[in-house]
Amino acid sequence: MEIFHATEIQGNTVFLDAEESAHCVRVLRHRTGDEITVVDGNGTMARCRLTDDSPKGATAEILEKVEGWGGHPYSLTMAVCPTKNNDRYEWFVEKATEVGVDVIVPVIGERSERKVFKTDRSRKIALSAMKQSLKAKLPRIEEPVSVKEFISFEAKPASPSLSLPPSGPVRVNGRDEGLAGLARPEDKLRLICYCFEGEKERISIEDALKGLPVGAEVTIMIGPEGDFSPEEARLAVENGFIPVHLGPSRLRTETAAVTAATAVYLHFV
């Protein structure tokens, strides 16, 4: 099944850009009258009939629309420090898109070895991963910001229960609710994966996600090869981020990022 991405939709008419038109008409040899599947990158899939098979600018009319096509029941922002090797970051972008992510923010930490990041390639990879995995929503790849900028952007008054997590899940009415159980559904759950060498206060990501309701917003920060600086970690916790660990395995930055995104995805499976 082949998906086309349309950036312009007017009323009932879909306009494919030059690249998508060429792929549709030249490569796949679709002709006027053919049925094609188009996604708008915002969550809507449209079954369309090709009305103009121009390879420079094809158009199609919408026959049927499906909202939230290939979507996931949560909203996930992954703020991940660029890896030394760019391919590894792009691999994370592809896998997170396949599994289900909404926003990817390249964040530059004080200990990041890579201080610059080109978003163009990652956006291309997210686009093809969206089409390949039959999703209608394109993850937003933000321009890089510093870890501290991102934290203050995400900042909210830290509630005691969130800024000082217990060593295990919280029990409410005798049931494991986890920290998420304390957060109101409209609250964003903010997690920072940090080694906190020697510190005892981290909980597992599984405990942090316990009781997370459908529709929850989650933000997860993943540090660079050299981890976050203690000051970045302190700032994150002061601003309501819960320090979590991903278990005993020592994971590369991009593996940690995909593992964390997968933990959120599997919570709703």
Added chain:
Amino acid sequence: MEIFHATEIQGNTVFLDAEESAHCVRVLRHRTGDEITVVDGNGTMARCRLTDDSPKGATAEILEKVEGWGGHPYSLTMAVCPTKNNDRYEWFVEKATEVGVDVIVPVIGERSERKVFKTDRSRKIALSAMKQSLKAKLPRIEEPVSVKEFISFEAKPASPSLSLPPSGPVRVNGRDEGLAGLARPEDKLRLICYCFEGEKERISIEDALKGLPVGAEVTIMIGPEGDFSPEEARLAVENGFIPVHLGPSRLRTETAAVTAATAVYLHFV
């Protein structure tokens, strides 16, 4: 932290092969008397002192041994069909090793486009991923076998409770135990990720893993791009494999494999 892999250990003496010796002495410039960390690939880490810094065959004496170093509390066999693009399979091998896997079996399905598989490169990748992620146990990469050969190799009399899974987790004493709760710890939990187009009998991998005890043995089969053939799937179910799904996202073969391995890992986190 740099790890060396020793294939030969006699009593208290560790022998590094030519490649590891050259890396230790030529690249990292270790000299007799230096302390190095050696793993045996079977789960044991040894803190050693270099006694001979020959770049062709270095030796070291063991100062301290740690069993089960960097291990995980389960035994996981991943039987995954080779991907059309070999890099994607090697990526799965690297990530599964980082997260925690014991045996990887390249299985060739009736619908596999790639019928041959070279194990050498995957073994090299598993070795470097083991060292990079500070583990002492090297995943075993088997020679490729057909899906049907693998199923008969794994075969056991299917117990009704395992071959005919309910549509949800099993409740024992009012607690969600999942299917694994029914299996005795010494039983192997066998899962097959299969699209079963239109079939209703699959449960989610999360439900299948519920109640899985520490030390459990798990085998997971992942099909090729074209999925397992109906006959392969039927044979698997007849032989005690539980058909599971990985949720709503449409995942590539290698992504499905890493997601399934991550689900097992996170179950114990």
